[in-house]
Amino acid sequence: MKRSELNKILQNAVLFLKDMNFKLPPFAYWSSEEWENKGNEYDEIRDNMLGWDITDFGSGNFYKIGLLLFTLRNGNLYNEKYKKPYAEKIMIVEEEQVTPFHFHRYKMEDIINRGGGNLLIQLYNSDENGKLKKGKVNVSIDGRNFKEDAGIVLKLSPGESICLSQGQYHKFWGEKGTGKTLVGEVSMVNDDKTDNHFLEQIGRFPEIEEDERPLYLLCNEYPKANDV
Numbered sequence: 001m002k003r004s005e006l007n008k009i010l011q012n013a014v015l016f017l018k019d020m021n022f023k024l025p026p027f028a029y030w031s032s033e034e035w036e037n038k039g040n041e042y043d044e045i046r047d048n049m050l051g052w053d054i055t056d057f058g059s060g061n062f063y064k065i066g067l068l069l070f071t072l073r074n075g076n077l078y079n080e081k082y083k084k085p086y087a088e089k090i091m092i093v094e095e096e097q098v099t100p101f102h103f104h105r106y107k108m109e110d111i112i113n114r115g116g117g118n119l120l121i122q123l124y125n126s127d128e129n130g131k132l133k134k135g136k137v138n139v140s141i142d143g144r145n146f147k148e149d150a151g152i153v154l155k156l157s158p159g160e161s162i163c164l165s166q167g168q169y170h171k172f173w174g175e176k177g178t179g180k181t182l183v184g185e186v187s188m189v190n191d192d193k194t195d196n197h198f199l200e201q202i203g204r205f206p207e208i209e210e211d212e213r214p215l216y217l218l219c220n221e222y223p224k225a226n227d228v
Helices: 003-019 040-047
Strands: 051-055 067-073 086-093 099-104 109-116 119-126 136-141 144-149 153-156 161-164 168-174 181-188 196-198
Touching: 003 051, 003 067, 003 086, 086 168, 099 119, 109 119, 109 153, 119 136, 136 153, 153 161
Parallel strands: none
Antiparallel strands: 051 067, 067 086, 086 181, 099 168, 099 196, 109 161, 109 181, 119 153, 119 168, 136 144, 136 161
């Protein structure tokens, strides 16, 4: 992805978050120059990959297959100094913008429609080979627990949420004609390095063509404190 494209996505995200009256922490808006002067007291942000995260999953078309996320808080499975056993994200999902089928081996999560449009989410179980499994899936929506046929597409309107268990495949996108959706995630510790299993091979973090200066750094771009 081009840096100019990422900057435009970030600009639009800031405007949408403002419209939704959702506030981000101050570090969301630090420039790359400001990051160069941040010491070890900010290592939790660096080590746990808090902040902006934009991916097109290797599709080359962010608005067709892609997602914007901001990780607000997170623990760390590999560093004992970070004791948080939980994580929280806010995401912006465009109309018909798909996040492809995937499941998590360790993480259980709640996906919450925080406002805007409707979120559509499709569910399958995974089999022992990591493929889609036929049969029934367990569904847990706002305290209601029931079973549906695998492949069911569920609609989450603003205020509704769904709990996703480990090993449960899910794909989601914004419903056409309802506008972009503000989506929250509350979960166990998030580990993008080893815990995500996608049905098809994809790219997670984009290669960036630097055609202009970054508006804000992404969560995998922070300079280390000992580099300043």
